[in-house]
Amino acid sequence: MVSPHGVQLATHLISSFYGDLCSKVCECLLRRGTLTLAQIIRFTELSRENVINCLRVLIHQNCVQAFAIQQEGAFGEAPRVITQYMALFDNMIHKMRAPKFMQIVSEELGKDVGSSDVDVVRESFNRLLIARFIERCPAPEPFLAPPADGETPAKKRAAKSAKIGEERQTTEQRALAAAAPMESMRFLMEMDGLSEEKSEECTNSVTVGEKRKQDVLKSDEDVLNADKKKEVLWRVNFxxxxxxxxxxxxxxxxxxxxxxxxxxxxxxxxxxxxxxxxxxxxxxxxxxxxxxxxxxxxxxxxxxxxxxxxxxxxxxxxxxxxxxxxxxxxxxxDIKGIIETSQTEEMESVVLRRYGREAYRIFRLLSKAGRFLETDKISDTTFVEKKDTTKILYKLWKDDYLHMEKVMTSGAKQSLFLLWRINKEPLREHVLDEMYHAALNLRLRIAHEQDKGKEVLQLPREKLVGELEKRYKLLGKVRVILESSLMNLDEAIMLFHDF
The missing domain is CATH 1.10.10.10 (Winged helix-like DNA-binding domain superfamily/Winged helix DNA-binding domain)
Known part of the structure; x- marks a missing residue:
C-alpha cells in the first residue's frame, strides 16, 4: 500500500500535469486499490464519460494499467470477462524526475536528442534504444487466464501453501508481467509481426471456451479501445x-x-x-x-x-x-549493503537535524546495536544524563522512530524496565512518508510563489525596471532555492523507495 502522504504527492503531480479530474481518478485507485470502471464511477461520483476520458489519458501516460480477468457469474450464469484498472504509483512519482532523467541522457548521448531534424531524430531514437533509455509500451489490456480446469481444489491448496506469499504475488504483479513485452522484443526496432505475435500469444493463453465467452460477453470498458491502433508505441524506460x-x-x-x-x-x-x-x-x-x-x-x-x-x-x-x-x-x-548503509546514515542525519546531537548519539547507538537496550545502558554508553536520555527516548518513541517494550522483573521486589530498539523496516517507511510530505509542501510552496508573482513573471523583459526588476530577481532566487531543495529531497526519496 502507498503511504498517506505518498498518495497526496502523487495526486498533486497528476493534477499539475493532467488536471483535477485525472487526479481524482488516480486518488481513488491509489486509496482503494484495483477497481472496475463501474466502481471508479461510483467512488469518484464522476460521469461515465469523464472517467473513460481520464482513464484514456492515464493509460496513455503510463500512470494506470488495465487488465482483463474472468469473473465467476452468479448461480446459473456463465463467467464473464471484466476489465480492471490499477494505479502505477512509481510512474506518477517519476513525473517530477524529468530533469534528472534528461541529465542522464544528455551526459551519455549529448543534447542532439532534442533536435527536430528528421535524420537526427531517427539517429537519436536508435541511440536511445541501444542505451535502453526507451522501450516498447506494455500491452494496453492483457488477459489473465484463470487456473486450468484440470487443477483440483487440493492442488490449488497445495500450491497456495507452497508459496503463500506468491499467490498474491498479487493479481497486479501478474498483470504487469502479462502486459510487459517479451524481453527479446522489448528493445527491438523491427516492428513487423509484433501485433500478430501478441495477438497469437493472447489467443493461445485462452482456452476455446474462454475465447467464446470473450466474444459473447464484451466488457463495459470496450469503449476505451475505440482508438486502438496496431503500430508499436514506445515509452521512457524508467x-x-x-x-x-x-x-x-x-x-x-x-x-x-x-x-x-x-x-x-x-x-x-x-x-x-x-x-x-x-x-x-x-x-x-x-x-x-x-x-x-x-x-x-x-x-x-x-x-x-x-x-x-x-x-x-x-x-x-x-x-x-x-x-x-x-x-x-x-x-x-554488495550493492544492497551500500544502499542500506546510506539509508541508515540518512535516518541518523534526520534525527540530528530534528532532535539534536544527544538524540543523534542515542539513535546511532541503537542503530548499531540492532537489539533492545535498557535506558540506563543507553545513558551510560552515550554519556547523556539519564533524565535527558529518558526524555529523548520518549520523544523518539512518540514520533515513531523507536520501538519500546516494558519488562517487569520477577521476585519479591518487582521493578519496571523500559527496553528500546529500532525496527528499521517500519522506520524506513515512516521516514519515507515524511519525505513525501515535505516534497508535497515544497511543490505547493513553489506553486504558491509562482501564483503570487505571476503578474511580474508575465511582463516583457524590457518592462522589468526598478522595483519590478528587484521583485523578478527575488522570485527567481526563491524558485531556484525551492527547486534545488526539492531535487535534493527527491534524491533521499529515491534512496528509500526506488533504490
Whole structure:
C-alpha cells in the first residue's frame, strides 16, 4: 500500500500535469486499490464519460494499467470477462524526475536528442534504444487466464501453501508481467509481426471456451479501445534510468565515505555488470575477474595510474566477496549493503537535524546495536544524563522512530524496565512518508510563489525596471532555492523507495 502522504504527492503531480479530474481518478485507485470502471464511477461520483476520458489519458501516460480477468457469474450464469484498472504509483512519482532523467541522457548521448531534424531524430531514437533509455509500451489490456480446469481444489491448496506469499504475488504483479513485452522484443526496432505475435500469444493463453465467452460477453470498458491502433508505441524506460541513478548514488556515497579510488573501482564494477542485472534493485553485482576490473578501471578518469594492488585494496575497502578458482580471482560488490548503509546514515542525519546531537548519539547507538537496550545502558554508553536520555527516548518513541517494550522483573521486589530498539523496516517507511510530505509542501510552496508573482513573471523583459526588476530577481532566487531543495529531497526519496 502507498503511504498517506505518498498518495497526496502523487495526486498533486497528476493534477499539475493532467488536471483535477485525472487526479481524482488516480486518488481513488491509489486509496482503494484495483477497481472496475463501474466502481471508479461510483467512488469518484464522476460521469461515465469523464472517467473513460481520464482513464484514456492515464493509460496513455503510463500512470494506470488495465487488465482483463474472468469473473465467476452468479448461480446459473456463465463467467464473464471484466476489465480492471490499477494505479502505477512509481510512474506518477517519476513525473517530477524529468530533469534528472534528461541529465542522464544528455551526459551519455549529448543534447542532439532534442533536435527536430528528421535524420537526427531517427539517429537519436536508435541511440536511445541501444542505451535502453526507451522501450516498447506494455500491452494496453492483457488477459489473465484463470487456473486450468484440470487443477483440483487440493492442488490449488497445495500450491497456495507452497508459496503463500506468491499467490498474491498479487493479481497486479501478474498483470504487469502479462502486459510487459517479451524481453527479446522489448528493445527491438523491427516492428513487423509484433501485433500478430501478441495477438497469437493472447489467443493461445485462452482456452476455446474462454475465447467464446470473450466474444459473447464484451466488457463495459470496450469503449476505451475505440482508438486502438496496431503500430508499436514506445515509452521512457524508467527502470534503466533509475538503475543509472542508483549506481550514481552508490558511487557518490563511496567517494564521500571511503575515497576516490574506491569510487573508481566501484564505478568500473557497476559498469561491467550493468547489462547482467536482471532486477532493478540488484543486491549484488555479478562476479567479475580482477583483469576485467583492471581493464575498466584504467579507462576511468583518475584510474589510469592504479595498479592491481591498489585495486585489491579498494575491493577490500568496499567489502567485496572474493571467489578464487585456480589462478583466477573474481569479485562481487554488495550493492544492497551500500544502499542500506546510506539509508541508515540518512535516518541518523534526520534525527540530528530534528532532535539534536544527544538524540543523534542515542539513535546511532541503537542503530548499531540492532537489539533492545535498557535506558540506563543507553545513558551510560552515550554519556547523556539519564533524565535527558529518558526524555529523548520518549520523544523518539512518540514520533515513531523507536520501538519500546516494558519488562517487569520477577521476585519479591518487582521493578519496571523500559527496553528500546529500532525496527528499521517500519522506520524506513515512516521516514519515507515524511519525505513525501515535505516534497508535497515544497511543490505547493513553489506553486504558491509562482501564483503570487505571476503578474511580474508575465511582463516583457524590457518592462522589468526598478522595483519590478528587484521583485523578478527575488522570485527567481526563491524558485531556484525551492527547486534545488526539492531535487535534493527527491534524491533521499529515491534512496528509500526506488533504490
Amino acid at each position: 527502470e534503466e534510468l533509475v538503475r543509472r541513478l542508483r549506481h550514481k548514488a552508490c558511487i557518490s556515497y563511496v567517494k564521500t565515505r571511503i575515497n576516490d579510488e574506491a569510487a573508481i573501482v566501484l564505478s568500473a564494477m557497476l559498469e561491467l555488470s550493468r547489462h547482467s542485472e536482471t532486477r532493478q534493485k540488484a543486491e549484488n553485482s555479478a562476479y567479475l575477474s580482477i583483469n576485467a576490473i583492471y581493464d575498466e578501471v584504467i579507462k576511468k578518469e583518475g584510474g589510469l595510474g592504479m595498479d592491481f594492488e591498489r585495486i585489491r585494496v579498494s575491493l577490500e575497502q568496499l567489502g567485496c566477496q572474493c571467489l578464487e578458482t585456480g589462478i583466477d580471482e573474481s569479485y562481487s560488490i
